[in-house]
Amino acid sequence: MISHALLVICILVSAAVLGLGDATAAYKPTDLFLINCGTSSDTIDSQSQTWTSDQQHLLTSKLKNLSFSSDASYQEEVPQVPYTTARIFLSNVNYSFPVSPGWKYLRLYFYPTRYESGFDTASSFFSVTVNGFTLLKNFSADLTVKASKSKSLVKEFIVPVNQTLNLTFMPSPSSLAFVNGIEIVSMPDGFYSKGGFDNMITNVGSTIDFNIKNTTAFETVHRINVGGQMVDEVGDTGMFRRWLPDDDVILSENSGIIPVVPGVKINYTEKTPPYVAPEDVYKTYRTMGNVDNPEINLNFNMTWLFTVDAGFLYLVRLHFCETLAEVNGPGQRIFTIFLGNQIAKQEMDVIDMSGGSRIPMYLDFNVLVGFENGPRPDLRLGLHPYADIFPKYYDAILNGVEILKLNSSEGSLAGPNPNPLVSSDQTPNHVKPSARKGNNSHVLVITLAVVGSSVVLATFVSVIALLRKKKKTKDVPLHTTSKPTDSCSPLTTYLCRRFSIFEIKYATNDFDEKLIVGTGGFGSVYKGRIDGGTTLVAVKRLGIASKQGAKEFKTELEMLSKLRHVHLVSLIGYCDDENEMVLVYEYMPRGTLKDHLYKRNKASDPPLSWERRLEICIGAARGLQYLHTGAKHAIIHRDIKTTNILLDENYVAKVSDFGLSKVGPTSESQSHVSTVVKGTFGYLDPEYYRRQVLTVKSDVYSFGLVMFEVLCCRLINIEIVPQEQSDLIRWVKSNYIGGTLDQIIDPDLAVDITMISLEKFCEIAVRCVQDRGTERPPMNDVVWGLEFTLQLHETAKKNNEGGTMTDAEALLSKTDDNCVCDPVVGEEPKAL
Numbered sequence: 115m116i117s118h119a120l121l122v123i124c125i126l127v128s129a130a131v132l133g134l135g136d137a138t139a140a141y142k143p144t145d146l147f148l149i150n151c152g153t154s155s156d157t158i159d160s161q162s163q164t165w166t167s168d169q170q171h172l173l174t175s176k177l178k179n180l181s182f183s184s185d186a187s188y189q190e191e192v193p194q195v196p197y198t199t200a201r202i203f204l205s206n207v208n209y210s211f212p213v214s215p216g217w218k219y220l221r222l223y224f225y226p227t228r229y230e231s232g233f234d235t236a237s238s239f240f241s242v243t244v245n246g247f248t249l250l251k252n253f254s255a256d257l258t259v260k261a262s263k264s265k266s267l268v269k270e271f272i273v274p275v276n277q278t279l280n281l282t283f284m285p286s287p288s289s290l291a292f293v294n295g296i297e298i299v300s301m302p303d304g305f306y307s308k309g310g311f312d313n314m315i316t317n318v319g320s321t322i323d324f325n326i327k328n329t330t331a332f333e334t335v336h337r338i339n340v341g342g343q344m345v346d347e348v349g350d351t352g353m354f355r356r357w358l359p360d361d362d363v364i365l366s367e368n369s370g371i372i373p374v375v376p377g378v379k380i381n382y383t384e385k386t387p388p389y390v391a392p393e394d395v396y397k398t399y400r401t402m403g404n405v406d407n408p409e410i411n412l413n414f415n416m417t418w419l420f421t422v423d424a425g426f427l428y429l430v431r432l433h434f435c436e437t438l439a440e441v442n443g444p445g446q447r448i449f450t451i452f453l454g455n456q457i458a459k460q461e462m463d464v465i466d467m468s469g470g471s472r473i474p475m476y477l478d479f480n481v482l483v484g485f486e487n488g489p490r491p492d493l494r495l496g497l498h499p500y501a502d503i504f505p506k507y508y509d510a511i512l513n514g515v516e517i518l519k520l521n522s523s524e525g526s527l528a529g530p531n532p533n534p535l536v537s538s539d540q541t542p543n544h545v546k547p548s549a550r551k552g553n554n555s556h557v558l559v560i561t562l563a564v565v566g567s568s569v570v571l572a573t574f575v576s577v578i579a580l581l582r583k584k585k586k587t588k589d590v591p592l593h594t595t596s597k598p599t600d601s602c603s604p605l606t607t608y609l610c611r612r613f614s615i616f617e618i619k620y621a622t623n624d625f626d627e628k629l630i631v632g633t634g635g636f637g638s639v640y641k642g643r644i645d646g647g648t649t650l651v652a653v654k655r656l657g658i659a660s661k662q663g664a665k666e667f668k669t670e671l672e673m674l675s676k677l678r679h680v681h682l683v684s685l686i687g688y689c690d691d692e693n694e695m696v697l698v699y700e701y702m703p704r705g706t707l708k709d710h711l712y713k714r715n716k717a718s719d720p721p722l723s724w725e726r727r728l729e730i731c732i733g734a735a736r737g738l739q740y741l742h743t744g745a746k747h748a749i750i751h752r753d754i755k756t757t758n759i760l761l762d763e764n765y766v767a768k769v770s771d772f773g774l775s776k777v778g779p780t781s782e783s784q785s786h787v788s789t790v791v792k793g794t795f796g797y798l799d800p801e802y803y804r805r806q807v808l809t810v811k812s813d814v815y816s817f818g819l820v821m822f823e824v825l826c827c828r829l830i831n832i833e834i835v836p837q838e839q840s841d842l843i844r845w846v847k848s849n850y851i852g853g854t855l856d857q858i859i860d861p862d863l864a865v866d867i868t869m870i871s872l873e874k875f876c877e878i879a880v881r882c883v884q885d886r887g888t889e890r891p892p893m894n895d896v897v898w899g900l901e902f903t904l905q906l907h908e909t910a911k912k913n914n915e916g917g918t919m920t921d922a923e924a925l926l927s928k929t930d931d932n933c934v935c936d937p938v939v940g941e942e943p944k945a946l
C-alpha cells in the first residue's frame with residue numbers, strides 16, 4: 115500500500131544517489147519520533163538531531179501524577195541527550211503515538227544510575243508492552259547494563275502497528291519504572307517479513323513451511339558490521355540503525371582476515387537497495403585468509419557466537435558482497451553456511467547469486483534456538499569452504515549479520531535478565547556506546563593502488579591478519595556469563611497454556627528420540643525444556659494413527675486443565691497445531707512408582723523405605739480423594755495402577771493419566787454411571803466388570819491393588835509361581851487371615867517395617883479390594899487409615915529404639931475409641 119509506494123521511491127532515490135556515491139539518504143522515514151523523556155522542551159543531541167518532550171504523548175490521569183521526571187545524579191560517558199533526564203513511573207502509564215500502518219522500529223533508551231529525586235535504578239524492575247506484545251518483563255536495565263561493557267543501553271524492537279502505537283510501562287510490585295528516550299522510525303514495507311534479496315526465508319533444520327505473519331513483532335538482538343567499524347545512527351541508510359563491529363562475537367581463534375579494498379563503490383540494485391545496509395557494511399568483511407596455504411581453511415570454520423535467549427525463533431539475515439578484483443566470477447569462492455550446528459546453505463557462491471563483484475546481496479534464515487547448550491545458549495554461525503566442487507579459493511566471506519528474535523506464540527519477546535558481568539566498579543573500559551571503536555581501530559589498513567585489471571592475488575597478500583588488542587582479551591565474553599533468572603516463568607500466569615508446534619519442537623529438540631522417557635499405546639513421552647530452558651517438562655505426543663488416543667487426550671486435557679492439586683500431576687499446556695496432539699506436564703524426575711518397585715538398579719537406587727512407601731500411598735490416596743470429593747462432581751479415574759503414580763524429586767506422589775477418567779454421577783439420586791468397561795486388566799474392579807456400572811469405589815479397588823504391590827513388590831498376576839500365589843489378592847488375603855503376612859512382604863522391607871503398621875496397612879488394603887463396592891471404604895477413610903498407619907509406624911519405631919514399648923499400643927487404643935483406625939466399621943457407604 116503506502117509502503118509499496120515508498121519502496122518504489124526508495125529505489126528511485128537509490129538509483130539517483132548511486133552516481134554520486136552517497137547512499138545514506140536512501141530511506142526517508144514517514145514516521146519519526148525522537149522523544150527525550152522527562153523534558154519539557156526540545157533538546158538537540160550531539161549529532162544535531164532534535165528530540166522532543168514526551169508530555170504530549172503521555173496519557174495522564176487527571177486524578178494524580180503517575181510519573182515524574184528527574185535528572186541523573188551522575189553522567190558517566192553517556193551522551194547528554196536523551197540520557198540525562200528520565201521519566202520515572204509510579205504506576206502503569208501509557209504513551210500513545212499516532213503512526214501509519216506497518217512495522218515500526220521502536221527503540222527504548224535507558225541509562226541506569228541514581229537520579230536526583232533519589233530514585234536508584236538498581237531497584238527498578240518493570241515490564242513494557244506495546245499493542246498487546248510484551249517487550250520486556252520484570253526487566254532490570256541495571257542488570258542488563260552491568261552485563262555489558264557500556265553504561266547505557268538501547269533496546270530495539272520492531273512492532274506491527276495499525277494506527278496507534280500504545281506503549282505501556284508497568285513497574286513490578288514495589289518498584290518504579292523509568293525510561294530516558296523513545297524513538298519510533300518507520301521502515302520499508304515487509305522489510306523483515308518478505309525474506310532476503312531473493313524474497314525467501316530458509317528454514318534451517320526443519321522442513322516446516324515458514325512465513326512471517328504481519329502480526330509478528332521482533333527484537334533486534336544483534337546487528338553486526340563484520341570486519342568493520344561501528345556505523346552509528348547517522349551513518350545508517352535512513353533508519354537510524356546502529357551496526358556494531360564483530361570483535362565481541364567472532365570466535366577469537368580463527369578470526370580470519372579483513373581485506374581492505376580502498377575506494378570501492380557498492381553497486382546497489384533493485385533487489386538490494388541502499389536502505390538494506392549502508393556501504394560500510396558491504397565494503398568491509400572477513401575472510402579466512404591463509405592465501406599461501408589454503409588447505410588450512412578446510413580444517414576449521416570461521417565462527418561467530420551470538421548470545422540469545424533460548425526457546426525463541428530467530429530471523430538471521432546475512433549480508434554479502436565481494437569486492438576483491440580477483441574474485442570476479444561464479445564458482446570461485448564457494449562455502450557452506452552453518453547456523454546452530456545445522457547446514458543453512460551448502461553451496462554459497464556470492465558472485466553467482468548477486469550477479470557480480472561489488473553487487474550486494476542478503477539472505478534470510480529462520481532458526482529455532484533450543485536448549486542444547488544450556489539455558490542461555492549461543493547461536494553459532496559458522497562458515498566453511500565447500501571443497502567438493504573445487505572452487506578457485508578455499509575461503510568464505512561475510513559482511514554483515516542481523517539477528518532478530520520473533521515473538522513467542524503468547525506475543526512475548528521478553529527474556530530473562532542477564533547476570534552481571536563483573537561488579538560495576540571493575541568494569542573495564544567504560545565505552546561510550548556511540549563512540550565505541552570510533553578512532554582506535556585495530557585494523558591495519560594498507561592502502562593499495564587498485565587498478566581494475568592487474569590486481570590478482572596481490573590483494574590477498576596485502577591483506578593484514580587481524581591482531582586482537584591485548585586489552586580486549588581481558589574482557590569476559592558476554593555469552594559465557596549470562597544465566598537466566600527464574601523470575602519470568604509464565605507458568606504462574608497461565609493455568610493452561612497453548613503451545614505452538616514450534617515451541618514444542620524446541621522443547622523436545624524436534625522430538626529427539628534420545629529424549630523419550632516413556633512410550634505407551636498412545637505414543638511417546640519426551641523430556642523437554644520450556645521457558646528459556648528453565649523449566650523441565652514431560653511432553654506427551656499422540657501417535658498419528660491413534661483414534662482412541664485422540665479421545666483420551668481430549669478427556670485428559672478437559673479434566674486436568676480444571677484440576678490443580680499437589681497430588682495430581684499438573685498439566686502445563688497443550689498443542690494442537692498441524693494435526694499434532696501434544697500435552698505438556700510438569701516433569702516428574704523420579705518416574706513411576708512401578709519402576710521404583712520393579713525396575714530399580716539395586717546398586718545405585720536404594721529400595722524405598724517403608725516410611726516412604728507409606729508416604730507415597732498417602733499422597734496418591736489424597737490425590738484420589740480430591741478427585742472423588744474435591745470437585746463439584748466426583749471424578750472417577752478408572753485407571754489407577756503403579757504406572758500412573760508418579761514421583762517428583764522429593765518422592766511426592768502424583769496421580770497421572772486422566773485419559774480414561776469420567777465425571778461421576780451428577781445428581782444425588784444417581785450412584786453410578788453406566789459405561790463401557792475400560793481400564794487395565796488386573797486392576798479392574800470385578801463389580802464394574804460384571805455390572806458395567808462405574809462408581810468411585812472402582813478406583814478404591816484398584817488402589818487396594820496398588821497397596822498390595824507396594825507391600826509385596828510383586829506384580830498382580832504372575833504365572834511362574836505356585837498356583838496359590840499367582841493371584842496377588844488371594845495370596846495376600848490368605849496370608850493376612852493366616853497371620854503369615856511377614857513372610858510375603860518385599861524382603862527389602864523386612865529391616866524397617868513394624869508389625870503394627872504392617873497389620874494396619876493390610877487391613878486397609880484388604881478392605882479396598884472387597885468384592886462388593888459398598889463394602890470398600892471411601893478414599894477419605896483410606897487417607898485417614900494410612901496416615902494413622904504411618905503414625906503407628908513412627909511411634910513403634912521410636913519405641914523400639916528408645917525402649918518404652920507401649921506408646922504405639924496406647925495410641926492405638928486411644929484412637930480406637932474415635933474409630934479412626936477402623937473407619938469402615940458400621941459406616942453406610944456415602945451417597946455418591
Ligand SMILES: *[C@@H]1O[C@H](CO)[C@@H](O)[C@H](O)[C@H]1NC(C)=O
Nearest residue numbers: 176177178179180181182183
Ligand atoms: C503533578 O506534576 C506537576 C508537574 O510535573 C506538578 O506541578 C503538580 O503539582 C503535580 N500534581 C500533583 C497532584 O502532585
Ligand SMILES: *[C@@H]1O[C@H](CO)[C@@H](O)[C@H](O)[C@H]1NC(C)=O
Nearest residue numbers: 173174207208245246280282
Ligand atoms: C493503558 O494501556 C493498557 C493496555 O494497553 C490499558 O489496559 C489501559 O486501560 C491503558 N490506560 C490508559 C489510562 O489509557
Ligand SMILES: *[C@@H]1O[C@H](CO)[C@@H](O)[C@H](O)[C@H]1NC(C)=O
Nearest residue numbers: 210245246276277278279280
Ligand atoms: C491505543 O490506545 C487508544 C486510547 O487508549 C485506544 O483507543 C486504541 O484502541 C489503542 N490501540 C491499540 C492498538 O491498542
Ligand SMILES: *[C@@H]1O[C@H](CO)[C@@H](O)[C@H](O)[C@H]1NC(C)=O
Nearest residue numbers: 214215216275276277278328
Ligand atoms: C486498522 O485500523 C482501521 C481503523 O481503526 C480499521 O478499519 C482497520 O481494519 C485496521 N486494519 C487492520 C489490518 O487491523
Ligand SMILES: *[C@@H]1O[C@H](CO)[C@@H](O)[C@H](O)[C@H]1NC(C)=O
Nearest residue numbers: 215216274275276327328329
Ligand atoms: C496482514 O495480512 C493479512 C493477510 O495477508 C491482510 O489481510 C492484512 O490487511 C494485513 N494487515 C496489515 C496491518 O498489513
Ligand SMILES: *[C@@H]1O[C@H](CO)[C@@H](O)[C@H](O)[C@H]1NC(C)=O
Nearest residue numbers: 381382383468469470472473
Ligand atoms: C552495477 O551492476 C549492474 C548489474 O546489476 C551492471 O549492469 C552495472 O554496470 C554496474 N554498475 C557499475 C557502476 O559497476
Ligand SMILES: *[C@@H]1O[C@H](CO)[C@@H](O)[C@H](O)[C@H]1NC(C)=O
Nearest residue numbers: 412413414415452455456496
Ligand atoms: C563446522 O561447523 C559444523 C557445524 O557446527 C560442524 O559440523 C563441522 O564439523 C565444523 N567443521 C570444522 C572443520 O570444524
Ligand SMILES: *[C@@H]1O[C@H](CO)[C@@H](O)[C@H](O)[C@H]1NC(C)=O
Nearest residue numbers: 329330520521522523524525
Ligand atoms: C507473535 O504474536 C502474534 C500475536 O500475538 C501471533 O499471531 C504470532 O503467531 C506470534 N508469532 C509466533 C512466531 O509465534
Ligand SMILES: *[C@@H]1O[C@H](CO)[C@@H](O)[C@H](O)[C@H]1NC(C)=O
Nearest residue numbers: 239252286287531599601602
Ligand atoms: C523480578 O525480578 C526480581 C529479581 O530477579 C525478583 O526478586 C522479583 O521477584 C521479580 N518480580 C516478579 C514480579 O517476577
